[in-house]
Amino acid sequence: MRNHFVFLLCFGILFLWGAVGAQVYEEEDLLGKERTLPRVIDFSKMFEREKLTQEDFEEWKRKRETRLKERLSHADALERAVNPQAYVVGPGDVFSFNIWGGMEMQLPVTVSPEGILLVPSVGAIEVDGETLVEVQKLVLDAAAPRYKNSEVTLTLESLRFFRVHVVGEVKFPGTYIAQAVDRISGLIVEAGGVTDWAWKRKIELRQPNGEIDIFDLDLFEREGNLEQDLFVNGGDVIYVPPLDPGQCLMEVEGDLENSGMYHIFPGERILAFLQRIQALRRNADLSRIVVIRSEVDENTEFQEKQFITPFGEGKSFDLNFPLQCGDRVVLPSRYVYVKGTVRLPGAYPYSMNMTAKDYAGMAGGDFRSGSIKGVKVLHVRTGETEKGPNVVVEPGDIVQLNPTWNQRLDNYLRFIPTITSLILAAKAAGVFGD
Numbered sequence: 001m002r003n004h005f006v007f008l009l010c011f012g013i014l015f016l017w018g019a020v021g022a023q024v025y026e027e028e029d030l031l032g033k034e035r036t037l038p039r040v041i042d043f044s045k046m047f048e049r050e051k052l053t054q055e056d057f058e059e060w061k062r063k064r065e066t067r068l069k070e071r072l073s074h075a076d077a078l079e080r081a082v083n084p085q086a087y088v089v090g091p092g093d094v095f096s097f098n099i100w101g102g103m104e105m106q107l108p109v110t111v112s113p114e115g116i117l118l119v120p121s122v123g124a125i126e127v128d129g130e131t132l133v134e135v136q137k138l139v140l141d142a143a144a145p146r147y148k149n150s151e152v153t154l155t156l157e158s159l160r161f162f163r164v165h166v167v168g169e170v171k172f173p174g175t176y177i178a179q180a181v182d183r184i185s186g187l188i189v190e191a192g193g194v195t196d197w198a199w200k201r202k203i204e205l206r207q208p209n210g211e212i213d214i215f216d217l218d219l220f221e222r223e224g225n226l227e228q229d230l231f232v233n234g235g236d237v238i239y240v241p242p243l244d245p246g247q248c249l250m251e252v253e254g255d256l257e258n259s260g261m262y263h264i265f266p267g268e269r270i271l272a273f274l275q276r277i278q279a280l281r282r283n284a285d286l287s288r289i290v291v292i293r294s295e296v297d298e299n300t301e302f303q304e305k306q307f308i309t310p311f312g313e314g315k316s317f318d319l320n321f322p323l324q325c326g327d328r329v330v331l332p333s334r335y336v337y338v339k340g341t342v343r344l345p346g347a348y349p350y351s352m353n354m355t356a357k358d359y360a361g362m363a364g365g366d367f368r369s370g371s372i373k374g375v376k377v378l379h380v381r382t383g384e385t386e387k388g389p390n391v392v393v394e395p396g397d398i399v400q401l402n403p404t405w406n407q408r409l410d411n412y413l414r415f416i417p418t419i420t421s422l423i424l425a426a427k428a429a430g431v432f433g434d
Helices: 002-035 054-073 132-143 184-190 217-223 270-276 356-362 405-428
Strands: 094-100 105-110 116-119 123-126 151-158 162-168 174-178 203-206 212-215 237-240 249-253 260-263 290-296 303-308 328-330 335-340 346-349 376-378 385-387 398-401
Touching: 105 116, 116 132, 123 132, 132 151, 162 184, 174 184, 184 203, 184 217, 184 237, 270 328, 335 356, 356 398
Parallel strands: 162 237, 249 328, 335 398
Antiparallel strands: 094 105, 094 151, 116 123, 162 174, 203 212, 203 237, 249 260, 290 303, 290 328, 335 346, 376 385, 376 398
16 A cells, blocks of 8 residues: 555656646747748648637627618619519519509509519509519500500519528528529628638529529639629528539648638649639749648658749749649748747737747737747748847747746746645655654
8 A cells, every 4th residue: 555655656746747847848849849840831720710609609690680680771782773684573572553644643562472463453463483574564464454545664663682591611501681683692701701611613503493503603703704693582592512522622721811622623723723712912922832742652652742832932933833633732821920938829910020029029928037038939931940039020930938947947836835745645644654
């Protein structure tokens, strides 16, 4: 029994001592490990946003209800005049039945939930699913015998609202209020946009009659052809499918805003791809873009990662550099990462000519402890490490604040009461003789 207790006591002391050492030197070890990493380091997954919480979802619902109330209380915002030959009439549409001549009259008439238009002195006319020009012809033909000496017209006064379902790879799938002048792209934006795993080229518009139209959101974003961006109707389902693993896929890393999986076209060049996903900016340093490609040795079946710089330093742009399935494109980060003894570690937007001290201050570093003097900057581009608060930081660099000797001593002292308690407990149990 005594031997077992001694063993547990020693194990506990060693465990606490190891915890202290791990806590004290953890940041330095991390920095040392990072120095051995490849020239391009991917931090896109280190600071990913957590899954949507219930509070975030409730806040999104409140904002959505506010937008809906504002929309219902204002006049319809149309991109152009309604096309009578394309607009499909349905329950809720409001018309004005006009009589001109010796007896002038304007009567509002609304399409009933059953899709019937009740016209005074004319009767009930079924109009659901008919185009606006067809409805106008039906009403005028039915009214002509009763108003022989007057001119009769039918005009669309107000557009109806209906429900459209947006499902699949969107951030907020669900049911949305829309009008017949709304398009697929607008409803996808209303649903929070597509996720990183959305297959944007094969979005389906499923109509209640069973017909399915295919919408290429990727092509629409590149060319802006409104003829491809179809109008929606009541009961439509917009389905955004996930990326097909059987298709040619590649991954983008480094830039938090553009990170994710993408489908690439056969023979697509890197510059065209980056323009398509809107990952290029005016001040983008193309020479820092790297493609990581895995090549398999046929003899050993060993995958070797090859680092390729399509826009090599000091060289002209290789516009014809072709991408392959499975490639990983690493974009230069527009963030700086602060770690170590700071209150708010994480990613911070890059600003030109800012120093390690500036970023440490943004992250809540305690300069009174003297840790700022030992701040280190790991330059991701070169793999070199510089020490000092006045080191100029570049995009993607890591700013590391290590604990001072006072902080390390405080960490040691924090565990002394626990170790003392173990020794006293052992003495009380008679493990140590008098």
